[in-house]
Amino acid sequence: MPSREQLMKFLPWISTPVLIAVILAMWKLAVSLGVSRYTLPPPGEVWAALLDLMSRPDVWTVHMRTTLVEAVAGFGIGLVSGVIVGAVLGRVVWLERAVRPMVVALQVIPKVALVPLFVIWFGFGMTSKVIIAAILAFFPIMLNVLLGVRSVDPGHRDVMTSLNAGRWQTFWALEFHSTLPYVFAGMEVGIVFAVIGAIVGEYLGGNEGLGYLVVDTLNALNAPELYAVIVLLAVLGYLLFFAVNVAKRLMIPWHESVSLKDIT
Amino acid sequence: MTQQGLKTTPTPEIEAECADGQAAPSGSAAGAELELVDVSKEFHSRSGSVVALKDITLTIRRREFVALVGRSGCGKTTMLRILAGLTHPTRGHVLAGGRPLWRDGGRDPETVGRLGIVFQDAHLFPWYSVEENIALPLKLRGVGKAERLARAHELCALVGLSGFERSYPRELSGGMRQRAAIARALSYRPGVLLMDEPFGALDALTREKMNLELQSLATASESTVVLVTHSIREAVFLADRVVLLSPRPGRIRSVTEVDFPRPRQLDVEAEPRFQEIVRTLRRQLDEEA
Numbered sequence: 001m002p003s004r005e006q007l008m009k010f011l012p013w014i015s016t017p018v019l020i021a022v023i024l025a026m027w028k029l030a031v032s033l034g035v036s037r038y039t040l041p042p043p044g045e046v047w048a049a050l051l052d053l054m055s056r057p058d059v060w061t062v063h064m065r066t067t068l069v070e071a072v073a074g075f076g077i078g079l080v081s082g083v084i085v086g087a088v089l090g091r092v093v094w095l096e097r098a099v100r101p102m103v104v105a106l107q108v109i110p111k112v113a114l115v116p117l118f119v120i121w122f123g124f125g126m127t128s129k130v131i132i133a134a135i136l137a138f139f140p141i142m143l144n145v146l147l148g149v150r151s152v153d154p155g156h157r158d159v160m161t162s163l164n165a166g167r168w169q170t171f172w173a174l175e176f177h178s179t180l181p182y183v184f185a186g187m188e189v190g191i192v193f194a195v196i197g198a199i200v201g202e203y204l205g206g207n208e209g210l211g212y213l214v215v216d217t218l219n220a221l222n223a224p225e226l227y228a229v230i231v232l233l234a235v236l237g238y239l240l241f242f243a244v245n246v247a248k249r250l251m252i253p254w255h256e257s258v259s260l261k262d263i264t
Numbered sequence: 265m266t267q268q269g270l271k272t273t274p275t276p277e278i279e280a281e282c283a284d285g286q287a288a289p290s291g292s293a294a295g296a297e298l299e300l301v302d303v304s305k306e307f308h309s310r311s312g313s314v315v316a317l318k319d320i321t322l323t324i325r326r327r328e329f330v331a332l333v334g335r336s337g338c339g340k341t342t343m344l345r346i347l348a349g350l351t352h353p354t355r356g357h358v359l360a361g362g363r364p365l366w367r368d369g370g371r372d373p374e375t376v377g378r379l380g381i382v383f384q385d386a387h388l389f390p391w392y393s394v395e396e397n398i399a400l401p402l403k404l405r406g407v408g409k410a411e412r413l414a415r416a417h418e419l420c421a422l423v424g425l426s427g428f429e430r431s432y433p434r435e436l437s438g439g440m441r442q443r444a445a446i447a448r449a450l451s452y453r454p455g456v457l458l459m460d461e462p463f464g465a466l467d468a469l470t471r472e473k474m475n476l477e478l479q480s481l482a483t484a485s486e487s488t489v490v491l492v493t494h495s496i497r498e499a500v501f502l503a504d505r506v507v508l509l510s511p512r513p514g515r516i517r518s519v520t521e522v523d524f525p526r527p528r529q530l531d532v533e534a535e536p537r538f539q540e541i542v543r544t545l546r547r548q549l550d551e552e553a
Contacts, residue, residue, distance in 0.1 A: 153387070159387050252391070255391075
């Protein structure tokens with residue numbers, strides 16, 4: 001008889017296929033009830049379109065690659081700048097107070113509304129999309145790091161003080177480790193936002209990338225292929241999130257957000 | 265999680281501790297280790313200022329075990345933090361080993377380096393394993409990795425954490441975490457151990473075991489110990505002198521000598537004289553309420 005804990009461990013491996021099967025069944029049912037093929041193509045057609053799409057080399061070498069590079073480069077820029085700005089604003093209280101209204105204003109702007117501007121400024125190529133992805137990834141990372149820098153436990157600070165620790169010793173033994181979970185929390189949101197930024201950028205300009213393929217198949221009223229591109233996008237987003245999650249497990253195995261089962 | 269059995273009598277490890285521990289000057293149990301001279305502390309906040317401590321003068325002798333007792337908010341913790349150099353007194357002087365703890369507005373690192381502190385919460389670093397936590401003070405002092413880990417393992421054995429060297433703090437029980445914190449404070453063999461209700465969060469049985477263990481540790485390592493506690497029984501059981509503080513403003517109400525021979529066993533608490541001391545101290549506490 002397996003224990004409750006063992007069951008909990010295997011639960012997602014059983015529940016996920018079941019949920020997918022339920023969704024597919026409902027999909028098939030909706031199609032058989034007469035929903036238009038342009039609204040909802042049957043799963044079989046989408047599957048065929050997906051196989052067809054995956055057999056086209058340009059999908060991988062041009063479109064998937066473009067979107068991947070844009071999202072990853074944008075995420076990288078957002079990560080580096082978000083950590084730097086967040087750490088500085090977290091430490092320099094007067095500066096944070098001075099720029100807070102501006103930061104809040106920038107934050108509440110629906111940033112995808114700025115996409116046309118970036119297309120005007122940086123053209124239809126990759127640059128404008130990388131910048132959009134970077135801006136979208138920047139805010140959650142910066143805000144989390146700012147919070148993290150300020151959340152160092154005062155009791156831990158007392159320990160370092162009582163041990164005569166120097167400035168750099170306190171940084172490496174305490175502040176760095178203490179902020180890392182916040183960095184990863186920001187990264188998990190940031191990577192998802194970066195993919196969104198890249199795709200929305202591709203919607204509006206250029207002729208490469210999975211976002212462009214979405215618009216292209218829509219214009220051709222090719223519903224099965226549209227659905228297939230969305231599946232590819234979902235897989236891309238999932239893999240990128242998974243990569244960040246693996247990095248987190250490796251870097252902060254001690255943290256509550258990482259299950260003990262994964263490290264022992 | 266099962267508790268490791270705590271040793272109640274000196275073991276070979278503890279004797280080794282004794283041999284290379286902080287050496288006291290020959291025959292000078294009377295030497296002053298810590299001195300508070302006319303120390304006052306005020307805290308200022310939006311709702312006004314509070315006098316936490318007023319005109320405290322106290323001399324703690326080398327290798328003496330002193331317990332600070334009093335009601336919540338009487339300034340015990342503030343007094344310990346002032347002794348530890350974590351809080352600057354508003355007025356007065358703090359001396360450790362005859363040297364001022366504060367010089368030119370800064371803490372004197374050499375003097376602070378002789379103090380070991382155990383806080384109310386263990387305050388272990390969750391990102392370090394037990395052995396890394398215990399070895400942290402040595403790492404900060406530039407001791408090599410092999411040497412400091414060897415010392416950490418020795419201390420794990422001493423405080424009953426053998427087998428948990430590689431565990432993370434979150435895998436330990438509260439009592440085990442507190443023992444790891446004590447091991448961390450002992451790692452650099454401080455001459456003075458300052459403890460702020462280290463056993464406050466433990467159940468009664470574990471607490472009794474920890475008291476016996478602390479007594480043998482203090483004797484074996486020839487340390488001076490200042491212990492802040494809520495429990496009058498704990499204070500009388502462990503201390504050579506019990507300092508009772510009265511609140512608002514925090515002052516020394518009484519200093520009581522306790523001269524039961526060491527090592528004391530738990531049954532000392534059954535002695536009429538022990539109970540008499542506890543009763544007297546309790547009466548003094550109640551008079552303030």
